[in-house]
Amino acid sequence: MEKIKIQGMSCQHCVMAVTKALGSIPGIKNLKVDLPKGEATFENSQKVSREEIRKAVEDAGYQVGE
Numbered sequence: 001m002e003k004i005k006i007q008g009m010s011c012q013h014c015v016m017a018v019t020k021a022l023g024s025i026p027g028i029k030n031l032k033v034d035l036p037k038g039e040a041t042f043e044n045s046q047k048v049s050r051e052e053i054r055k056a057v058e059d060a061g062y063q064v065g066e
């Protein structure tokens with residue numbers, strides 16, 4: 001599993017937006033977006049690059065933290 005920090009989520013709507021953004025990337029599986037923790041965890045068996053993941057999050061209107 002990989003884990004990334006996501007900044008800017010404030011409600012369930014944000015969780016849905018991030019879930020949709022990351023979930024639409026081929027190769028991202030078992031995605032879980034955690035609002036209180038500000039994290040997304042997922043399996044990345046096809047080695048989707050961090051840049052592609054970051055771009056998807058940013059296109060949805062959020063930021064990837066470290």
Ligand SMILES: [Cu+2]
Binds near residue numbers: 009010011012013014
């Ligand atoms: Cu929200």
